[in-house]
Amino acid sequence: MPVQRIRPFFQAINEAIAQCMADDPYVYIIGLGVPDPKGIFGTTLGLVEKFGPKRVMDMPTSENAMTGIAIGSAIVGMRPIMTHQRIDFALLALDQIVNQAANWHYMFGGQMHAPLVIRMIIGRGWGQGPQHSQSLQNWFAHIPGLKVVMPTTPYDAKGLLITSIEDNNPVIFLEHRWLYHIKGHVPEEIYRVPLGQASVIRQGKDVTIVSTSHMTLEALRASQLLEKEGVRTEIIDVRTLKPLDQATILESVRKTGRLVVADTGWRFCGYSAEIIACVTENLFDELKSPPIRIGLPDCPSPTSPALSRYYYPGANEIINAALKSVGRKTNKETMYIKPTKPHDIPDADFTGPF
Amino acid sequence: MPVQRIRPFFQAINEAIAQCMADDPYVYIIGLGVPDPKGIFGTTLGLVEKFGPKRVMDMPTSENAMTGIAIGSAIVGMRPIMTHQRIDFALLALDQIVNQAANWHYMFGGQMHAPLVIRMIIGRGWGQGPQHSQSLQNWFAHIPGLKVVMPTTPYDAKGLLITSIEDNNPVIFLEHRWLYHIKGHVPEEIYRVPLGQASVIRQGKDVTIVSTSHMTLEALRASQLLEKEGVRTEIIDVRTLKPLDQATILESVRKTGRLVVADTGWRFCGYSAEIIACVTENLFDELKSPPIRIGLPDCPSPTSPALSRYYYPGANEIINAALKSVGRKTNKETMYIKPTKPHDIPDADFTGPF
């Protein structure tokens, strides 16, 4: 194994942007706070020094127009990266994202295209509450013409962001706030992780766990304990929600016959429903037990830590689901993974305010 | 059977609004074109004459603010009905609908509520194209705090709209353009169809068809031909997409063991996926064959009739799915329902332009 270059997720994002900007003079990045001292959780730090204020820009708090402006620039040759500090703010820009960007290539018969990356951060914890922690990936995945990417590892973050920037379509790139300080191997050079390929990050023969973004880490935690219990999980990190890599998921379920889906969003009408529908339509006879989805309950995100504690499912819910799926009783005492930090902070050294 | 009072769908809507306005002085209706000579496909005709311009209002083309204004008025005691001539225009108002209205009751601990009906029309046909014919019900159904209603029959249109106006929550009320001239029994007096109850509009023991809005009519057409083939379908019109009446659907599938879902929206990550996920999670062992979903393919709505012909599934697709579900080969010759009008118009006497 080659020497590992261990870097945090936020830096992987930062490198992807910097390297694409160095590579292609038409790439620019724009968004509230992009050149500010905090640099969008570190992901844009240093860029303005390297590339100057004409390519690394702040903007007015005008999400709708600014998205349209990014689209307009894209259709005449620029390659904008737009960032939103919270996905919730992008609700103001959906006319531009959905009616315009997603349709642009199709509705003009393929004559133009809109190569645009929209980075959006999914919040969570520390009382972000109902308007700063929604996880709306299924909305975007529902829309033809958009691609939807949700990286989990620093390696994928960099590789997928580079591919997204180079892609000729509007790409919704969703970064989970709690991943920014996760560390992993990140090669220094430019490399590409293709869109539309899921990643089998753990092999196992008993249960397939299909997960998105931060839930993949929860699945990994769960799998260690499950392993001890003799349940071997296969974990598939979806990575690209649209276009979905059905083949990888179906292949795994064909092997395990069992499916648990763990998504960061709401369960009802959420992305996890798509995975279950896709598998049952295609592999009905191979499924050995009912598929199970794990996601947020059907209520807004509560602010108080006393409530958010019960709002976000994690490794323990995945353990229970996997055991249920293989027909085993759950046993609270042995199965419970004890928390190493308060449930509402991303890392042990987090002290607020966001 | 009592005497039937046969009225078109648009008039059922009109009556519901008029009767609620007569009943409750705090109800008002606002939207682009509400008091205009066409009266939103006839649904608002005569209202301004009856209730005056202070309760029946046009508005500036400012969907976002106007939705917020409706919300603001609702939380201090009014009961607004907001109308959008196309659901596509409401994309401008999603911050207000999703971040604000849906959360209002919850995020302030239940102290206030936002009783607001947002009527949105789902377009289709006659070259409405990519920005005037989206069917985004799954977006709204995904959001806790919203209720989502899609009537099919004139009877339900009136009864559900009355209940929606009287409901103390934000209700997304989706009317399919192609239903406005459908006729059916509509009682004259005020009556209520409860939210959260699906309707079994046809009983049968072989296949359950769960359908939304206009697809329910297609399912009915399909069922007649299927009947001749000896396949007895049970058709469930979802009516309220959120809260979903799981019980009625599960009960039916428990009986038939087979499921076809027909929705007006995109298949991928659409509402049909929720129905399938819900049924397979709950009734895995009772399902006899793979559930099948019918919806729009993963591409924008094309304008040319030559393309829209292949875009919208209908009775024939439902027939094929039902036959497949009971393990029968499909037979194009006998099964095919021949169209009685061009595929891109709602009624035989439609001549454009929308």
Add this chain to the structure above:
Amino acid sequence: MDKKTLIRLFFQMLRIRIIEEKIAEHYTNQEMRCPVHLCIGQEAIPVGVCAHLTNEDYVMSNHRSHGHYLAKGGGLKCMMAEIYGKANGCSSGKGGSMHLTDPSVGFLGATPIVASSIPIAVGTAFAGQLKGEDRVSVAFFGDGATEEGVFHECLNFAALKKLPIIFICENNLYSVYSPLQVRQPEGRRISTLAKGHKIETHLGDGNDVINVYRLTKKAVERARSEKGPSLLEFMTYRFREHCGPAFDNDLGYRSKSEALGWEHRCPIKKMRKFLGDKGIITDGDIVQMEKEIEDEIDSALTYAQKGPFPTEDILMDHVYAS
């Protein structure tokens, strides 16, 4: 202004008028199966504005786009074919009348969500500035569009960055059937809004092509010399119904006398009289022009009517660019 320019302006207005009337005439055949928003009565604005633009300059438009498309030089044949939903249409039939495009002449596209193409136009101007190009962008929109917040967001950004963009507001007093007074405060002009943003602003007679031409000239010069954006509000009137081929003054949402007043101020009649009075064109010239235009539109109609329909296999094409 030289005679050639004057004649060209007149000819182009006449051409758009005749084309639109032909569309209206044929629409009832039920072969153009998409909504159409005709610009009959408003031709002076696209013509006077686009006279200053080259193929390198960008135009974006709204639902009422035929005039903008044609004045910018968009191909007539593929426009007609698009309205007929044909594979040889400018958007392969996927867009229809509400989504015209001809990138070869800088008419980037039209989109019917009110005000939605304004930020996209601003984005093209922004790109030009970032790339150091010498292009001007023009956004056409109606009075209704100025009620959308995005319009203001665009003015703010254009003013902030001093972008080479010209906002052209075609104020025809109505949004569908709704008169200005139910949508905007009485006595407040749209151009005043732009002044609030500190944008160079002029109010003009949109039925006087020479006035449109002159005001736009200055705005284009401003833009080309990096002095920043302008907004021009042009008063005008749509002669036919909002959407579709018919007249609809019988509906009662606008008064007959109002409509009549505007008919007298028809931009084409006005220019015809002006040119006639000056002896620049004769009735014979006009007959000649009409003939030329009708021949052109006839062959475009044939092109469109005979064109092939798109086939099932292209339905899923172009969802994604490769």
Add this chain to the structure above:
Amino acid sequence: MDKKTLIRLFFQMLRIRIIEEKIAEHYTNQEMRCPVHLCIGQEAIPVGVCAHLTNEDYVMSNHRSHGHYLAKGGGLKCMMAEIYGKANGCSSGKGGSMHLTDPSVGFLGATPIVASSIPIAVGTAFAGQLKGEDRVSVAFFGDGATEEGVFHECLNFAALKKLPIIFICENNLYSVYSPLQVRQPEGRRISTLAKGHKIETHLGDGNDVINVYRLTKKAVERARSEKGPSLLEFMTYRFREHCGPAFDNDLGYRSKSEALGWEHRCPIKKMRKFLGDKGIITDGDIVQMEKEIEDEIDSALTYAQKGPFPTEDILMDHVYAS
């Protein structure tokens, strides 16, 4: 202005200041587990504005809402409990600092999506007009909020309907770390935008509570006498970081000298000096006031800290109203 009013204005500013400082002090204990946006330095605006409002009048606010809530008469105890995420908080712990509410005094609510509560406030004024009530609504927002299109949509509608609403823009020169000049055209005041909409507009010193009081008085009179909306732009400065308890001038996004200049213009210092010079209050009075306020906040802190956390069974409560 009578002495009693002057003293009350001063007292209320002082009270908000001390409460905010207490929050900052306790925030580092990691028990207030939600973002907080303190209004230290900006107290004169909520105090001067709300002095003219009764409990029947409505106020809506944004992320930086503590001052608005308190000045409108919102309960301190349940505000503190809310920030602590407790069941006895004003929103049962579900909202936190960014979603304060106290309907009993007409403080309807705060929402942190920039500009999002402006239309809701307009809606309350609209309802009042529809119902024929005699209420005034106030929307508080920052300079950043004026960049959102919805702000303009609201001005247009308020002007169209002559609604009894007052738009209060707290212009503190920054949106998070971004200065005005990267967001809005140079030399264009926010109040100018409102003039573009033909709305009664004034620009005032937001650090001078008497100035705020006087300008608001007129605006409220206008609203109550059905003359329509006003917009007041008040210049001010936030002393601490955008979100959180700390000072952050060391980050370099604003200059030390700028910050120092504004500290000298601290609204409380200024008023204290004014009242002292006039002999209206003495240092002794102030010590007395501080003591009173500290006692109040101490018992509110106890209320909050000792309050019960919401329990799992209320998680799914109040998703829908019955």
